[in-house]
Structures are given as C-alpha cells and as structure tokens.
Amino acid sequence: MNNNTDDERLNDFIRDRVEADLASKKYTSIVTRFPPEPNGYLHLGHAKSICLNFGVALENSGTCNLRFDDTNPVKEDVEYVESITEDVKWLIDGWADMVLSEKIYFASEYFEQLYEYAVQLIKDNKAYVCELRPEEWEEYRGVPEKPGKESPGRDRSSEENLDLFERMRAGEFADGEKTLRAKIDMNSPNLHMRDPVIYRIRHEEHHHAGDKWCIYPMYDFTHCLSDSIEGVSHSICTLEFEVHRPLYDWVLDNLPVSQPRPFQHEFSRLNPTYMVMSKRKLLQLVEGGHVTGWDDPRMPTIAGYRRRGFTASSIRRFCQDVGVTKYKALTDVSLLENSIRVELNKTAERRCAVLDPLEVIIDNYSDEVSEQLEAVNNPEDESAGKRMVPFGRRLFIERADFMEDPPKKFFRLGPGREVRLRYAYFITCQSFEKDDEGNIIRLRCTYDPKTHGGNAPDGRKVKGTIHWVSADHAVDAEVRLYDRLFTQEEPESQGDFLDCINPDSLNVVMGKLEPSLAELSVGERVQFERLGYFTPDPKDSASEKPVFNRIVGLRDSWAKIAKK
C-alpha cells in the first residue's frame, strides 16, 4: 500500500523519461540523489523529493545518494546534517533503505576536484577573475529585457587569471574582493548565463571541510559536477531551477566529464494548504517562538510529523497521492490527513479516554462492586484481541455527550434519555446538578443490569453509544490537541504570513484515560474511541506523567450536522 509495487505502478513524466533513457540505452543503470543543503530541517516538500528520488531508484534497481550540498559555510551547520540524515533514514526505512548509498556524500569533499575543474575552465579561457563589487555587477548584469555589459576582467589572459585564482585560494584577498566567473554570454536573455559567479571568497570555517578553504564554489558550478562525479543519471529538482538548466548543461559540456553525463529534470514543489514550506519561514517560526522548535508537532517538518505520531508510510502514501507534475499545484491538506487515518484505522488499537470530563453517578450501581468488562481492541483486526476495562459507580463521560436541552438529532445523553456506554451498560439520565454559576457538574443516572456488555435482551435499541472511563481507575494525562498552524489556506499569499497564525493551533487539556493507557510506550499509536488517534509525546511523556499528542482527529460528521 505504501510501497511502489507492480499492482500500483507509478506513472509520471520523470519516470517516463527514466524508462525511455533506459530503453534507448542512454544509461545502463539509474542513479539519483537527494541533495539537501544542511541549513534547516527537512519538511514535507523534501519528503516528496525523497519519495521521488528514492522511488525512481528503487523501481529501477538503482541507487540514490544522500548528498549534502554544503557549499555555503555561513548558513550551514552540523546540527542540520544530523537531523537530515536521521529524517531521511526514518522516512525510507523498510521501503527504500536498500537503495540508499552506503556512504553519505558531501559536496564539500569534492572541493579539490572542483578547484581543478575551475582551473581547467580558466586554462580554456572559459572563466575569469572579476573584481566587480556586487553593487557594480548589478549594473553590468543588466535586466532580462536588456543585454548586459562585459566585466573589465573578462579579457584578461588565462595566465593572469590562473595566478589570480591561485592567490584567491591562498587567501590574499578579502571577502568580496574578487570572484571567479564563467565566461558565457552577457547578452543571454537568461540572466543565469550572463557570466555567473562560480567561486566567491569567504574567510569562513566550514562545518565539514574545516578551515582548509577560503574560496567556495557556487551551487551552479558544484551541483552538476557533483552529480557527474557520483555517476548520477537523473538529477531531479524543483521547478525554480529550470532557468538554471542551461548553466548545468554548459558546465558539463565544457569540461572533460565522464559520459554519459547526468541531466537535470524539474518538477513542481509541494504546496499544501494551511502551511508554509520555505526553510526561511520555518526558521522564522522557530526563532520567533511561535512554535517550540523544528520538531514541534505543528510544524510541517519530517521531525514534527514524526513527533506528532505520523508514520513514515503515511507520509510516503501522501507523496504518492500528490503525484509529480510541472503544474504549480495547491494540495489540500485533507489528503495528508486521509493517508494517516487510512493506515491507523487498520493498525491502531482502540482505547477509551475522556478529554473534557463530566462526572456521572450510577445511582443503582453498588458502591462495593467494581467489575471488569471486555472490550474489543480493534474492530478492523480480530487478531488484536480483547482487553478488560474496569467499571464502577462513578464515571467520567465527555461533557459534549450531554445536553440539557438536546435537539432531536442529538443521539447522546439528555434528561430522561437512554444511551449505551460502550462495552458496558445502557444508562438513563435521571437528573443533573449545577454549581452556583449554572455549570453542569454532575449527572445522576441509572443503569440496566440486564444490558451487561451493551446488549439489551429485550431487543430495544438506543441511538447513541458513548465512551467513558471509571473515575476510580482513571489515569490522568496531559493531552495536546493540535490544529492547523495557520488560519489561511495560503498563508504566504497575502501580507505577512505570521499574521494568520492560528491562535488555537495547540489546545492542552487534562484527560481521564482508561488504565491500560498508562503502559503505552513511545512509538505506539492508539485510537481514543470517537476522538482520534493519539501517541505519547516522545520528548515529554514519562510513565509517571504521561503526555499524549493527537495525531489526527476522527472524521466527525456530527460536527457538520451540529453546524447546520
């Protein structure tokens, strides 16, 4: 279901291309790569890319390299290298882990080779040292509608350029004083082809390469050559790199790289409703304290979803459902919610928990007795078996399951009404008590002993079945109810996205849980009947003080009726 199997063959323009390239013998084996920059945590958009790159490799018995595109030391950090590695492995585990390259690659490990390639370009009179400042370059570069102007350094001899470039490496110049540019075409309508910078000076320690370098290659020069060095066949990236493709091709076509060389293919990035997906904005959320961190369960990061309780397979399923095209799409977040519900409905055991407790006294139930009742663990999976839950005279039910003056369509408790307590008895509400402020604080009910287990021997029906926990046995737990982080479908579309942060994205309540939930360990997911799917928070939950996250709520058709 979550894997790409023969009965569910994936089909998209990239896979078509891969297939054609194999058929034409352009490549004999397929190598893809996932190339994150370690400057932030991975998010759902990266998940889509991971599923594509690893999926294509998997379907073609190829390999997929995890490579850090770490050419900008000022923005990058080992913290991100570690989180990204963990997230990738978690996401592909049990699915495509066998196609992951044995070693983890770093573009920074190619710096020496890249330098040699740059030297070759200079020797071939295809690159030159430029001393224009960024502000000056803006004028030289021109605008798309008008041609640019040639840099004064453009016609320098390659001997001189070689000397200058060596001295750049040796650290003779300050940051920004000089750059190495590819000599391409100042009249190109594509700005990226107007003599792009391929090396800049940064006297900065590198998180992976150490203090070896003070010049660093730019993305456009590094990426294609890294692909080539690794023997990548299909270099798959997002649409914004489309205009870079001519440069990708230029570099590989002007250097003696091995053949067949890689080619770049672009697809549109994931853009789900009620989320922001750019690393810059996610960083803003973290640094601005709007969330508790990159792994806050409300964040659209892989770490956030993992902590919240999503399974890797549900995220993969979502990425599969979303598809791969070049169309700038807006993906309904309900697709993601559906993928986790579908899975958890089959796999999660059922438990009872009351999150907004209202006390119920069963007046005709003896105070001395406390029996155990049998409950089904998962109606979707008989092999999950059964468990015993304690019942008593004093219970908690959900406050929302009682109405003082219920409308006709309300099938739950009201004065004089009878409902079924799941797996227990039919009860009838005889009266209710209020405090001085008029809040209902207690229900007084009677039960029908003949309905033990929830069946009426006389065949009478009740419309409603509600969940409950025994007050004397209940476990107290903090429960975190998450909602979407933004109130707008497209938080980035109008003005400041921070203005539409959902003030109710987190609702913390103290719940009453059935005793078996005290033993639930991290990584286990259960359904709280009639409420949703929950899991212990991996960071904050402790056996003496459990904390639960709501992964996703159940579909709630009553909420729709109630709205009308």
Added chain:
RNA sequence: UGUCCCGUGGUGUAAUGGUAGCACACCUGGUUUUGGUCCAGGCAGUCGGGGUUCGAAUCCCUGCGGGACAACCA
C-alpha cells in the same frame, strides 16, 4: 514589458491520436456497540478561438490565464 515553464471536476492527478478515469473533498442512502470504519449512489472537468485528422485533452497556430528568473544563497 525579455526568455522559459504550465493550464483536465472544488482540490490533486490519469488517459502517451481512439469510450475523459482515479483519489481527496462535498452531498444522499444503507450497515454499525465509535455520529469512526465499511457499502451503495450522487454532484462535478479538458481555459477561449481557429486548424490538421475518420477521430484531438493529446499535434499545429493564436489569444487568455498562472508561474519561474535579475544573491558573491541553494
């Protein structure tokens, strides 16, 4: 007002010149000891205009609409 890319139900995506299908969402009804699940059904689409063809979502032209690009970021 440059170059490139993209337009299929509300949303996303298939159909690779031959019956426009699937999923999500929404709406009905049925089953149900979860107002969950499940089952049955429904709503709803090829951006416009020309052309090629026996036949066009698909190929061509054109118009319209949307997007990307002007870091010494990736």
